[in-house]
Amino acid sequence: MTRTALIAGQGGLPVRLAAALKASGEAHIIAEMEGFPSDIPGADPVRYRIERLAPFLDHLAREGVTRVVFAGALRRPQIDPELIDARTATLVPRLLGAFQKGDDWLLREVIAIFEDWDFTVVGVSDISPDLVPGAGVITGAPCDNDRRDAARAAEIVAGIGPLDIGQGAVVAQGLCIAVEALPGTDAMLAFVAEHAGRLRPDPNGARGVFYKAPKPGQDRRVDLPTLGPATVAAVAKAGLAGIVWEAGGVILIDREAMIAAAETAGLFLWAREP
Template identity: 60%
Template sequence: MTRTAIIAGSGRLPATLAAAMDRPMVCALEGYAPQGLVVDQTFRVERLVPFLRSLADADVGQVVFAGAVARPRLDPSLFDPATAQMVPRLLAAMQAGDDATLRAVITIFEEAGFAVVGAQDLAPDLVPMAGVLAGAPSGADRQDTDRAATIVAALGAVDVGQGAVVAQGLCLAVETLPGTDAMLDWVAQTARRPNPDGPRGVFYKAPKPGQDLRIDLPTLGLDTLARVHAAGLAGIAFQAGGVILLDRLAMVAEAERLGLFLWAREP
């Protein structure tokens, strides 16, 4: 029986995913070790082809990507001849944006003979389907969520971000390169609602339109809940089937304690 390899980045997702799997091989990009997980093999992009060969030698048949990475700085002196032939292809994808880069990475693994699967395929409970998990979004919250979903779709179409905050129909913030935490911290420190006594607003998260859901799914955790609460928002809405919840049971309990809603919205 072939093995599954987790191509891991930093954060807690790789360990959460590994706990739902049977003896996965854990491989991490150098400099991006996952939390709470022993790494079997570390690799560099400059040595990608030898790394792919080592996976085949270890009887790996499929891979799943999990965790956060940034674009690595490449050292030309480290390229092996086979990987060097991929450089123009990789650079062209990187210049086209994150989504193009991820698609190129998937294609390279598939061309090497590996099936690429998503976290939701191996651990379906990590990716909730449609429904309200905690609390109860009001009519105003649902209207703000509709507005936020439209904004996130527009951002994603140009490969910018996966989240937005909307209150009383107005966009208070959008997610850009600094990420979700920075956006929510900014809202907590700066954003003002037109009516201080009106609806508090929502944070909405979704994959980019047309995104390959096998890689780079948006992820929400307990830290996100704490920041949403600190920002004075009413809750979190996210695209059903397209967002990973870390510590799902703990998040539901904490959302209830904080008086926040968690809503997996049908796209």
């Protein structure tokens, strides 16, 4: 019998996955890192600390967990060395080495550790496929200029991906207006809202697109980029024509609300074939 552990961070995604697991009738438990409570209503979570990672994994195994899904935002916790138990101490060199190499390396190492305990790590699409849409225009109608801008943006995001800079870009009239960096999508779109009017060569030409995609080679079981109604509002404020993302590689939080907001703002939503 499959039993799933939802390792829940913060935000709307864990809430939706918990609802999907409940609706499916699948046996599951919810786990939360101490100090980072999820927003899952009625959750009775198992709480864990990084310093006690090995006992936490043992607990999951005793509870009959066979597969694990990670969802939601987490900040890097403060580690208290005095709390590290002997077995977790054997994992510390692996985790510290990954910490120093960046988030992608850390996530890969975390997956590897869970797999060492014989858990199958799955992605969001394995639990709730509707959250990760396949190719197609969901609403609106991108024009030829929009499609050219989307193709250029996809090239840019693929180029910056190996540098671990970000997962998004804004392109208008063939020019890169902004790329996503450490401050994130909201900061990038706020910059575009403030400056794009003077950066576009032709003020009457194509308004531009916001494009989002996973990093090349990214393990798609964890840390997929997400889009939601707030993204639609920020793109509308930035004066762009629409949102484009790599089909099968981006999570939509509250798709129906996104569609309604996009239609109200006159934007298109397009899951673009890679």
